Amino acid sequence: MRVGSFFLEASMTEEAIKSNIRTIRDWPKPGINFRDVTTLFENADCFRAVIKSLVGWARERDLNCLAGIDARGFVLAGALAYELGLPLVLVRKKGKLPAETLSENYTLEYGQATIEVHNTDTIRGQRVLVIDDLLATGGTALAAIRLMRRLGAERVDFAAIINLSELPGQQLLHEDGIHTFALCNFNESE
Numbered sequence: 001m002r003v004g005s006f007f008l009e010a011s012m013t014e015e016a017i018k019s020n021i022r023t024i025r026d027w028p029k030p031g032i033n034f035r036d037v038t039t040l041f042e043n044a045d046c047f048r049a050v051i052k053s054l055v056g057w058a059r060e061r062d063l064n065c066l067a068g069i070d071a072r073g074f075v076l077a078g079a080l081a082y083e084l085g086l087p088l089v090l091v092r093k094k095g096k097l098p099a100e101t102l103s104e105n106y107t108l109e110y111g112q113a114t115i116e117v118h119n120t121d122t123i124r125g126q127r128v129l130v131i132d133d134l135l136a137t138g139g140t141a142l143a144a145i146r147l148m149r150r151l152g153a154e155r156v157d158f159a160a161i162i163n164l165s166e167l168p169g170q171q172l173l174h175e176d177g178i179h180t181f182a183l184c185n186f187n188e189s190e
Protein backbone atom coordinates (compact mmCIF):
# COMPACT_ATOMS: atom_id res chain seq x y z
CA MET A 1 0.00 0.00 0.00
CA ARG A 2 1.14 3.49 -0.77
CA VAL A 3 0.70 5.92 2.11
CA GLY A 4 -0.05 9.36 0.87
CA SER A 5 2.36 11.82 2.45
CA PHE A 6 3.95 12.38 -0.98
CA PHE A 7 0.71 13.95 -2.14
CA LEU A 8 0.05 16.00 0.96
CA GLU A 9 0.72 19.68 0.92
CA ALA A 10 3.70 20.70 3.05
CA SER A 11 1.27 22.19 5.55
CA MET A 12 -0.64 18.94 6.07
CA THR A 13 1.57 16.02 7.10
CA GLU A 14 0.33 12.53 7.96
CA GLU A 15 0.66 13.48 11.63
CA ALA A 16 -1.41 16.64 11.09
CA ILE A 17 -4.16 14.60 9.46
CA LYS A 18 -4.06 12.08 12.30
CA SER A 19 -4.33 14.86 14.86
CA ASN A 20 -7.67 15.82 13.28
CA ILE A 21 -9.09 12.29 13.72
CA ARG A 22 -10.66 11.70 17.14
CA THR A 23 -10.28 8.33 18.84
CA ILE A 24 -13.18 7.04 20.94
CA ARG A 25 -12.04 4.16 23.17
CA ASP A 26 -14.26 1.08 23.60
CA TRP A 27 -16.87 2.15 21.01
CA PRO A 28 -19.13 0.66 19.70
CA LYS A 29 -17.98 -2.17 21.97
CA PRO A 30 -15.14 -2.87 24.44
CA GLY A 31 -11.73 -3.25 22.81
CA ILE A 32 -12.49 -1.15 19.72
CA ASN A 33 -10.60 2.13 19.31
CA PHE A 34 -13.04 3.96 17.05
CA ARG A 35 -11.30 6.39 14.64
CA ASP A 36 -13.79 9.18 14.17
CA VAL A 37 -13.40 11.24 10.97
CA THR A 38 -16.26 13.62 11.81
CA THR A 39 -13.66 15.84 13.52
CA LEU A 40 -11.58 15.90 10.33
CA PHE A 41 -14.63 16.83 8.23
CA GLU A 42 -15.29 19.70 10.67
CA ASN A 43 -11.86 21.21 9.88
CA ALA A 44 -12.31 22.81 6.44
CA ASP A 45 -8.58 23.18 5.72
CA CYS A 46 -7.87 19.58 6.67
CA PHE A 47 -10.82 18.28 4.64
CA ARG A 48 -9.61 20.24 1.58
CA ALA A 49 -6.05 18.88 1.99
CA VAL A 50 -7.38 15.33 2.23
CA ILE A 51 -9.48 15.74 -0.92
CA LYS A 52 -6.53 17.33 -2.74
CA SER A 53 -4.31 14.36 -1.84
CA LEU A 54 -6.88 11.79 -2.90
CA VAL A 55 -7.46 13.67 -6.17
CA GLY A 56 -3.69 13.81 -6.85
CA TRP A 57 -3.39 10.07 -6.37
CA ALA A 58 -6.55 9.31 -8.36
CA ARG A 59 -5.34 11.38 -11.33
CA GLU A 60 -2.28 9.12 -11.60
CA ARG A 61 -4.47 6.02 -11.75
CA ASP A 62 -6.24 6.85 -15.03
CA LEU A 63 -9.70 6.11 -13.62
CA ASN A 64 -13.02 6.50 -15.33
CA CYS A 65 -15.52 5.73 -12.55
CA LEU A 66 -15.86 6.09 -8.75
CA ALA A 67 -17.79 4.08 -6.16
CA GLY A 68 -18.41 5.45 -2.66
CA ILE A 69 -19.14 3.27 0.39
CA ASP A 70 -22.03 4.11 2.76
CA ALA A 71 -21.85 6.26 4.84
CA ARG A 72 -18.62 8.12 5.59
CA GLY A 73 -17.16 7.12 2.23
CA PHE A 74 -19.90 9.16 0.55
CA VAL A 75 -18.48 12.41 1.93
CA LEU A 76 -15.16 11.75 0.20
CA ALA A 77 -16.56 10.16 -2.95
CA GLY A 78 -18.88 13.09 -3.72
CA ALA A 79 -16.03 15.60 -3.47
CA LEU A 80 -13.77 13.42 -5.65
CA ALA A 81 -16.46 12.87 -8.28
CA TYR A 82 -16.97 16.62 -8.51
CA GLU A 83 -13.25 17.38 -8.70
CA LEU A 84 -12.40 14.60 -11.19
CA GLY A 85 -15.58 14.94 -13.27
CA LEU A 86 -16.26 11.20 -13.04
CA PRO A 87 -19.48 9.21 -12.57
CA LEU A 88 -20.19 8.08 -9.00
CA VAL A 89 -21.91 4.83 -8.04
CA LEU A 90 -23.22 4.48 -4.47
CA VAL A 91 -22.58 1.25 -2.53
CA ARG A 92 -25.22 1.25 0.23
CA LYS A 93 -26.11 -0.67 3.34
CA LYS A 94 -28.83 -3.28 2.76
CA GLY A 95 -32.36 -2.11 1.99
CA LYS A 96 -31.63 1.52 1.00
CA LEU A 97 -31.53 1.31 -2.81
CA PRO A 98 -34.87 1.50 -4.66
CA ALA A 99 -34.13 -0.33 -7.96
CA GLU A 100 -32.80 -3.84 -8.70
CA THR A 101 -29.66 -4.55 -6.65
CA LEU A 102 -26.70 -6.92 -6.29
CA SER A 103 -25.74 -7.83 -2.69
CA GLU A 104 -22.63 -9.03 -0.86
CA ASN A 105 -22.36 -10.13 2.78
CA TYR A 106 -19.25 -9.37 4.83
CA THR A 107 -17.79 -9.42 8.34
CA LEU A 108 -16.80 -6.23 10.18
CA GLU A 109 -14.45 -5.65 13.13
CA TYR A 110 -17.65 -5.49 15.20
CA GLY A 111 -20.32 -7.53 13.40
CA GLN A 112 -21.89 -8.80 10.17
CA ALA A 113 -23.45 -6.72 7.40
CA THR A 114 -24.65 -6.64 3.78
CA ILE A 115 -23.93 -4.00 1.13
CA GLU A 116 -25.75 -3.46 -2.13
CA VAL A 117 -25.36 -1.64 -5.41
CA HIS A 118 -27.82 -0.94 -8.19
CA ASN A 119 -27.57 -3.26 -11.17
CA THR A 120 -26.07 -0.45 -13.26
CA ASP A 121 -24.23 -0.50 -16.63
CA THR A 122 -21.99 2.36 -15.48
CA ILE A 123 -19.25 0.06 -14.11
CA ARG A 124 -18.91 -2.34 -17.08
CA GLY A 125 -15.43 -2.20 -18.66
CA GLN A 126 -14.36 0.69 -16.41
CA ARG A 127 -11.33 1.38 -14.19
CA VAL A 128 -13.09 1.98 -10.89
CA LEU A 129 -11.87 3.57 -7.64
CA VAL A 130 -13.74 2.41 -4.51
CA ILE A 131 -13.58 5.06 -1.76
CA ASP A 132 -14.17 4.79 1.99
CA ASP A 133 -12.99 6.61 5.11
CA LEU A 134 -11.21 3.65 6.70
CA LEU A 135 -9.74 0.20 5.98
CA ALA A 136 -9.79 -2.26 8.90
CA THR A 137 -10.44 -5.99 8.36
CA GLY A 138 -11.05 -5.29 4.67
CA GLY A 139 -14.48 -6.94 4.83
CA THR A 140 -16.34 -3.89 3.56
CA ALA A 141 -13.79 -2.98 0.89
CA LEU A 142 -13.59 -6.54 -0.45
CA ALA A 143 -17.39 -6.84 -0.55
CA ALA A 144 -17.57 -3.57 -2.54
CA ILE A 145 -14.81 -4.81 -4.85
CA ARG A 146 -16.72 -8.06 -5.45
CA LEU A 147 -19.78 -5.98 -6.38
CA MET A 148 -17.69 -3.94 -8.86
CA ARG A 149 -16.34 -7.12 -10.44
CA ARG A 150 -19.84 -8.62 -10.71
CA LEU A 151 -20.86 -5.42 -12.52
CA GLY A 152 -18.03 -5.95 -15.03
CA ALA A 153 -15.29 -3.58 -13.80
CA GLU A 154 -12.07 -3.93 -15.80
CA ARG A 155 -9.90 -2.87 -12.83
CA VAL A 156 -10.68 -1.86 -9.24
CA ASP A 157 -8.52 0.35 -6.97
CA PHE A 158 -9.24 1.32 -3.37
CA ALA A 159 -8.56 4.55 -1.41
CA ALA A 160 -9.27 5.63 2.16
CA ILE A 161 -8.13 8.23 4.65
CA ILE A 162 -7.15 5.68 7.35
CA ASN A 163 -5.52 2.25 7.34
CA LEU A 164 -5.66 0.31 10.63
CA SER A 165 -2.23 -1.24 10.19
CA GLU A 166 -2.61 -4.15 12.62
CA LEU A 167 -5.76 -5.44 10.92
CA PRO A 168 -5.55 -7.55 7.76
CA GLY A 169 -7.38 -5.35 5.22
CA GLN A 170 -4.29 -3.93 3.56
CA GLN A 171 -2.72 -7.39 3.10
CA LEU A 172 -5.97 -8.97 1.86
CA LEU A 173 -6.46 -6.26 -0.76
CA HIS A 174 -2.82 -6.62 -1.83
CA GLU A 175 -3.27 -10.40 -2.21
CA ASP A 176 -6.37 -9.72 -4.33
CA GLY A 177 -4.31 -7.52 -6.68
CA ILE A 178 -6.00 -4.28 -5.59
CA HIS A 179 -3.92 -1.11 -5.84
CA THR A 180 -4.57 0.61 -2.49
CA PHE A 181 -3.91 4.09 -1.12
CA ALA A 182 -4.34 5.52 2.40
CA LEU A 183 -3.41 8.89 3.84
CA CYS A 184 -2.48 7.66 7.32
CA ASN A 185 -1.96 4.56 9.46
CA PHE A 186 -3.12 3.94 13.03
CA ASN A 187 -1.72 1.31 15.43
CA GLU A 188 -3.82 -0.17 18.20
CA SER A 189 -1.64 1.62 20.78
CA GLU A 190 -2.39 5.12 19.39
Ligand SMILES: O=P(O)(O)OC[C@H]1O[C@H](OP(=O)(O)OP(=O)(O)O)[C@H](O)[C@@H]1O
Residues within 6 Å of the ligand: 069, 070, 071, 072, 073, 107, 108, 109, 132, 133, 134, 135, 136, 137, 138, 139, 140, 141, 169
Ligand atom coordinates in the same frame (compact mmCIF):
# COMPACT_ATOMS: atom_id res chain seq x y z
O1 LIG B 1 -12.43 -2.92 6.88
P1 LIG B 1 -13.68 -3.19 7.67
O2 LIG B 1 -13.45 -4.06 8.86
O3 LIG B 1 -14.78 -3.70 6.80
O4 LIG B 1 -14.17 -1.81 8.30
C1 LIG B 1 -14.24 -0.60 7.59
C2 LIG B 1 -15.65 -0.10 7.48
O5 LIG B 1 -16.20 0.15 8.79
C3 LIG B 1 -16.75 1.47 8.83
O6 LIG B 1 -18.06 1.54 8.39
P2 LIG B 1 -19.31 1.09 9.23
O7 LIG B 1 -19.70 -0.28 8.78
O8 LIG B 1 -19.03 1.29 10.69
O9 LIG B 1 -20.44 2.04 8.68
P3 LIG B 1 -20.74 3.60 8.66
O10 LIG B 1 -19.79 4.24 7.67
O11 LIG B 1 -22.14 3.63 8.18
O12 LIG B 1 -20.57 4.14 10.05
C4 LIG B 1 -15.88 2.23 7.85
O13 LIG B 1 -16.53 3.40 7.40
C5 LIG B 1 -15.67 1.22 6.76
O14 LIG B 1 -16.73 1.23 5.81
Ligand SMILES: Nc1ncnc2[nH]cnc12
Residues within 6 Å of the ligand: 032, 033, 034, 035, 036, 108, 109, 134, 136, 137, 164
Ligand atom coordinates in the same frame (compact mmCIF):
# COMPACT_ATOMS: atom_id res chain seq x y z
N1 LIG C 1 -11.74 1.12 14.56
C1 LIG C 1 -12.61 1.64 13.70
N2 LIG C 1 -12.88 2.97 13.71
C2 LIG C 1 -13.74 3.49 12.82
N3 LIG C 1 -14.38 2.79 11.89
C3 LIG C 1 -14.14 1.47 11.86
N4 LIG C 1 -14.61 0.50 11.06
C4 LIG C 1 -14.07 -0.65 11.43
N5 LIG C 1 -13.23 -0.49 12.46
C5 LIG C 1 -13.26 0.84 12.75
